[in-house]
Amino acid sequence: MSRRLPITVVGSINRDIVVHYDTLPRIGETVFGEHLSFGHGGKGANQAFAASRLGGDVAMVGRVGQDEYGALACRVLATEGCAVAGVRTLGDLSGQALVLVGRDAGNRILVIKGANGQFTARELERDAALLARGGLVLLQLEIPLETVVLAAEKARAGSARVLLDPAPAIALPLELLQVIDILTPNQTELAALTGRAPASHAEVIEAAQQLRAQGPGAVIVKMGAEGCLLLDANGPRRFAAPAVEAIDTTGAGDCFNAALAVSLAEDASLADACRFAVVAASLSVTRQGAQASAPQRVEVEELLARVTTGSVQIRRR
Secondary structure, three states, X not given: OOOOOEEEEEOOOEEEEEEEEOOOOOOOOOOXXXXXXXXXXXXXXXXXXXXXXXXXXXXXXEEEOOOHHHHHHHHHHHHOOOEEEEEEEOOOOOEEEEEEEOOOOOEEEEEEOHHHHHOOHXXXXXXXXXXXXXXXXXXXXXXXXXXXXXXXXXXXXXXOEEEEOOOOOOOOOHHHHOOOOEEOOEHHHHHHHHOOOOOOHHHHHHHHHHHHOOOOOEEEEEOHHHOEEEEEOOEEEEEOOOOOOOOOOOXXXXXXXXXXXXXXXXXXXXXXXXXXXXXXXXXXXXXXXOOOOOOOHHHHHHXXXXXXXXXXXXXXX
């Protein structure tokens, strides 16, 4: 590894309340869940945690409440080597997320913003130095949009490469898109951002082209079990995912973004970073939880080598 650029993650920090279910209740109906657990989440914290576990030089910038969970969230991130000086206390309640996981491993998530919703652009000014250190800045949309826009502008002014995971999907102002280097929607977010629901790979490419025309240097569409599609100045390229037995997709997109950032911070090409990210995300869905499912670096490298060399056959579901 010739160098390792710093990664700054600006975003949300949540406590996850995870319920596994067989059948969702209809209005007025009561059903039994299968299992209840508590974990650590928030798209920002998930990405910071996974990037740290994968060997990145990571600093987290976010807000937690004065409750017990806020301090715990910082300890968990620090345990993985993530710098947490940019995580400050704001208000009484940390962010909370109710995560419903079905037997198909798909998830439905309901979020209470808590301190994340109070993380204003003015608050971000307190941590401007972390955005000025260069490298890569990784953003999502679970904090106020004004804060995301300011973080992107400050990162670009500090010569950092800016990655935006547009989740949850909302309308993005042109001023933000024009300072984004890499945009990473999943297929649902791609449809929401472009107003078109792609029904084929050709239509996914067309929608990605529509977004890239608004400013981002590259658009990477996360496609779950189908891997991802990269669209940049070199045209569209697809990267297949190894087939795995998925048990919980919670946090898979966050793991993808974290792995992408780590690989780019080590001077990998966008194509190689996509390969690394697809394998990391594939591993994450084979275990439960958001942060708990993040793979170790050695696991990703071993599976990537096996897939790349073709030394083993990867079973397709």
